[in-house]
Amino acid sequence: MAIPGGNYSHSGSGMRRLYKFHGGVHPPTHKAESTRTPIAQAAIPSKLVIPLHQHVGNRAVPVVKVGERVLKGQIIGRPEGRLSSGVHASTSGTVSAIDMQLVAHHSGLPDLCITIIPDGKDEWVAHGGVDYKQIQHTELRHLLRQAGVVGLGGAVFPSDMKSYSSKHHIKTLVLNGAECEPYITCDDMLMRERPADILRGGEILRELLRAEEVLIGIEDNKPEAIAALQQAVRDGKHERTEVIAVPTLYPGGGAKQLIRVLTGIEVAAGVRSTEKGVQCFNVATAYCVWRAITYGEPLLSRIVTVTGNVEHAQNFEVLLGTPVGELVVQAGSKPDTDRHIMGGPMMGVDLPSGAVGVTKATNCIIEGSPKLFPPPEPALPCIRCTRCADVCPADLQPQELYWFAKAKDFGKTQEYDLFDCIECGACAYVCPSHIPLVQYYRFAKNEIWQREREQQAAEVARERHEYRQFRIEREKQEKAERLAQKERAAAEAKAAAAAAPPVVPPAAPAIHPDVSPDDTQQIRIDAAIERAKAQAAVTQPKNTDALTPQQQAEIAEIEARRAKLRELAANPGADDEPPKSN
Amino acid sequence: MISALLVMIGISLLLGAVLGFSALKFKVEGNPLVEKIDAVLPQTQCGQCGYPGCKPYAEAIAKGEADINKCPPGGEEGIRKLADLLGVDFKPFGEGTKPKGKMVAFIDEQICIGCTLCLQACPVDAIAGAAKQMHTIIASECTGCELCVAPCPVDCISMLPVGEDISTWKWQSPAAIIPIRAAA
Numbered sequence: 060m061a062i063p064g065g066n067y068s069h070s071g072s073g074m075r076r077l078y079k080f081h082g083g084v085h086p087p088t089h090k091a092e093s094t095r096t097p098i099a100q101a102a103i104p105s106k107l108v109i110p111l112h113q114h115v116g117n118r119a120v121p122v123v124k125v126g127e128r129v130l131k132g133q134i135i136g137r138p139e140g141r142l143s144s145g146v147h148a149s150t151s152g153t154v155s156a157i158d159m160q161l162v163a164h165h166s167g168l169p170d171l172c173i174t175i176i177p178d179g180k181d182e183w184v185a186h187g188g189v190d191y192k193q194i195q196h197t198e199l200r201h202l203l204r205q206a207g208v209v210g211l212g213g214a215v216f217p218s219d220m221k222s223y224s225s226k227h228h229i230k231t232l233v234l235n236g237a238e239c240e241p242y243i244t245c246d247d248m249l250m251r252e253r254p255a256d257i258l259r260g261g262e263i264l265r266e267l268l269r270a271e272e273v274l275i276g277i278e279d280n281k282p283e284a285i286a287a288l289q290q291a292v293r294d295g296k297h298e299r300t301e302v303i304a305v306p307t308l309y310p311g312g313g314a315k316q317l318i319r320v321l322t323g324i325e326v327a328a329g330v331r332s333t334e335k336g337v338q339c340f341n342v343a344t345a346y347c348v349w350r351a352i353t354y355g356e357p358l359l360s361r362i363v364t365v366t367g368n369v370e371h372a373q374n375f376e377v378l379l380g381t382p383v384g385e386l387v388v389q390a391g392s393k394p395d396t397d398r399h400i401m402g403g404p405m406m407g408v409d410l411p412s413g414a415v416g417v418t419k420a421t422n423c424i425i426e427g428s429p430k431l432f433p434p435p436e437p438a439l440p441c442i443r444c445t446r447c448a449d450v451c452p453a454d455l456q457p458q459e460l461y462w463f464a465k466a467k468d469f470g471k472t473q474e475y476d477l478f479d480c481i482e483c484g485a486c487a488y489v490c491p492s493h494i495p496l497v498q499y500y501r502f503a504k505n506e507i508w509q510r511e512r513e514q515q516a517a518e519v520a521r522e523r524h525e526y527r528q529f530r531i532e533r534e535k536q537e538k539a540e541r542l543a544q545k546e547r548a549a550a551e552a553k554a555a556a557a558a559a560p561p562v563v564p565p566a567a568p569a570i571h572p573d574v575s576p577d578d579t580q581q582i583r584i585d586a587a588i589e590r591a592k593a594q595a596a597v598t599q600p601k602n603t604d605a606l607t608p609q610q611q612a613e614i615a616e617i618e619a620r621r622a623k624l625r626e627l628a629a630n631p632g633a634d635d636e637p638p639k640s641n
Numbered sequence: 642m643i644s645a646l647l648v649m650i651g652i653s654l655l656l657g658a659v660l661g662f663s664a665l666k667f668k669v670e671g672n673p674l675v676e677k678i679d680a681v682l683p684q685t686q687c688g689q690c691g692y693p694g695c696k697p698y699a700e701a702i703a704k705g706e707a708d709i710n711k712c713p714p715g716g717e718e719g720i721r722k723l724a725d726l727l728g729v730d731f732k733p734f735g736e737g738t739k740p741k742g743k744m745v746a747f748i749d750e751q752i753c754i755g756c757t758l759c760l761q762a763c764p765v766d767a768i769a770g771a772a773k774q775m776h777t778i779i780a781s782e783c784t785g786c787e788l789c790v791a792p793c794p795v796d797c798i799s800m801l802p803v804g805e806d807i808s809t810w811k812w813q814s815p816a817a818i819i820p821i822r823a824a825a
Contacts, residue, residue, distance in 0.1 A: 063648040112807070166810035390683035438815075465814070498815035512809075520784045523765040524686045524694060 069246045075303060078323040080316040082450040083308040084485045086241050088280060093244045093364050097254055100376050101389055107175040107262045107380030108416035110162045114209040116142030121173060127154045130184035132357050136172050144217045145207040147357040149378035152177040163401045163418055167411035182266035186355035199267060206351035207358045212341030221338060222267040230336040231322055234268035234345055236277040237312035241404030243423040245362040246342050248374040250284035253346060254291035260345030263352055268338055273300045279304040304546060310483040313338040316452050329481045342604055351596055363417060365390040367425035377417050383411025384402045385485055398427040405484040439492035447486035453479045457486040463495055464503035472503045502559050524616045653707035670815030672704045681722045685714045708732060716740040743783035744800040746778045752797035759789035759798060
């Protein structure tokens with residue numbers, strides 16, 4: 060399977076010398092089926108299921124409420140944290156739910172999505188573009204972030220985070236139009252139909268990166284796209300921009316592989332291409348950058364290839380969030396279809412359901428049937444033929460990685476540079492024993508990440524526990540110190556009292572030196588009662604001020620009667636007259 | 642004869658001085674083995690091993706007082722790592738000691754009376770609250786040790802298994818994969 064070594068130049072690129080990467084395979088491309096007709100506009104679906112996590116980094120935070128009416132282009136998910144990106148309503152309508160829905164993920168687990176019921180009016184929110192030459196780079200990056208522009212090649216990395224010119228000097232901007240994976244033709248059709256906008260987007264990215272040259276790499280099985288872009292370069296008078304046909308070889312569209320082919324630079328393990336002066340964007344990303352900056356249009360739709368077990372395979376411009384089931388019927392999905400694959404046959408994801416919404420990463424939907432994709436043959440033991448090592452584009456030893464992953468010897472897999480694996484599937488494609496090699500690598504990577512997470516959690520727990528013990532110890536000490544201080548203060552006061560002559564002797568013992576403490580208590584109580592009585596005697600009723608003479612006379616009369624009664628009560632025998640009976 | 646004795650005494654004095662000096666100079670604080678064992682333990686500080694925290698258990702293992710199969714949160718893999726580290730044989734969990742999946746505590750805030758007993762029990766300060774204020778678990782810091790469950794006078798703390806979501810989901814060792822060869 061290995062391609063003979065050596066460098067060669069290609070007729071389409073004039074004098075430019077091309078390089079080659081290690082390995083690679085030639086799977087049947089199946090691209091012709093979906094390139095016969097131009098890109099069609101997919102219908103507005105009955106509902107949109109828009110995941111809030113369509114990009115690498117933090118999930119966007121919903122900023123709309125259920126029942127709220129939203130307009131096309133309105134932001135519904137705010138970017139959260141440094142590495143994140145905005146999410147928008149793809150058309151006007153009403154938010155019907157913000158909940159967990161199935162998403163395009165290998166796990167088949169749900170994630171937070173916003174569901175919108177379109178009203179069919181497709182009414183835009185107020186929006187407008189800017190001239191990228193007039194505004195600052197920081198502002199441009201902010202616009203990209205808010206517009207939700209992410210890498211559309213499949214990695215969905217926020218584009219604003221890749222557009223810094225300050226860290227490293229970027230010499231070359233590579234626009235990736237290689238599109239190496241079988242079946243997928245969305246970039247091909249975009250390059251054929253909208254080459255001028257791709258180049259203009261490239262100019263914005265070149266400005267952001269302050270790159271000297273723009274190289275557009277396209278696999279030589281797309282002559283129409285190459286011709287269209289070359290024409291657009293001439294028409295738009297783009298300087299230092301070159302459209303280069305690269306040999307068709309899977310996975311030549313991998314960023315590291317394309318950079319290697321175009322510039323000869325080999326990006327080592329753990330090194331970013333920017334450190335070598337190269338940055339790479341997908342052509343569709345460049346197109347979206349242009350739309351976002353110049354027209355203020357956020358990323359609301361993308362080109363999706365619908366192919367496989369369908370009547371007429373075709374590319375559609377699809378609103379993000381469109382349920383896959385509603386999209387595939389527009390291409391005439393055949394009745395024996397039993398699965399939807401998102402992406403290509405080499406690296407794609409089996410969708411858990413047709414209700415899953417199209418996301419920014421959805422470049423292709425392949426309808427699968429048992430006839431088209433028969434169940435995998437049972438895996439046989441590895442015979443150590445090392446064909447996988449011959450085709451590995453990362454120049455790894457897949458057979459060794461497989462042994463170590465299977466034995467769960469994850470330390471060894473890392474020694475064999477497991478994390479350089481791009482999961483392209485070339486090894487599994489050539490394996491004569493049909494071993495699902497990529498799955499072993501993903502399994503090993505996940506286990507390693509899980510361990511790292513656990514290790515970190517344990518580290519945090521240890522720190523917190525140790526700090527808690529330190530805190531308890533400190534509190535104990537502080538308490539003891541406070542107590543000691545109190546005791547010291549008391550002792551000092553005692554000492555001071557003993558040293559000074561008693562000026563005023565204590566009152567109670569002086570008056571009644573012979574009584575016991577209990578009696579002192581009684582004396583105190585008696586004194587308090589006396590005080591209360593004296594107080595009551597001098598207290599006058601407060602409501603006797605400002606009375607009329609008549610009222611005062613009445614009161615005097617009553618008081619006289621009361622005095623008489625008191626007198627009678629005091630001397631019962633003084634008046635012999637018996638009380639009158641009524 | 643005398644000179645030989647003197648030479649020997651001289652050498653022994655010199656070597657003694659060197660040894661004494663290096664004992665002071667290269668003194669190791671604490672037992673490095675304890676640190677190594679502690680690094681393997683999961684740091685839940687749950688006390689299920691019978692020791693008040695992971696460090697005391699590590700110290701007990703280092704002294705040879707404790708078995709290596711007393712840590713349920715570490716799982717069998719934890720035992721295996723300890724066996725590797727100490728050069729002893731793997732020992733399965735004893736009767737009654739079962740490894741458990743990762744759990745996180747949950748306070749039913751309707752029932753919580755704000756007594757602070759769980760705050761005092763939590764070994765990693767993962768419960769926020771104050772006297773007569775509702776308490777709540779800081780889930781990201783909770784180690785799932787269950788130490789807060791017993792002290793609660795109103796039984797408002799329950800242990801919930803940590804569910805899998807997209808960010809924590811893991812690939813299993815291979816079973817099926819998308820077939821990559823189209824039947825043309």
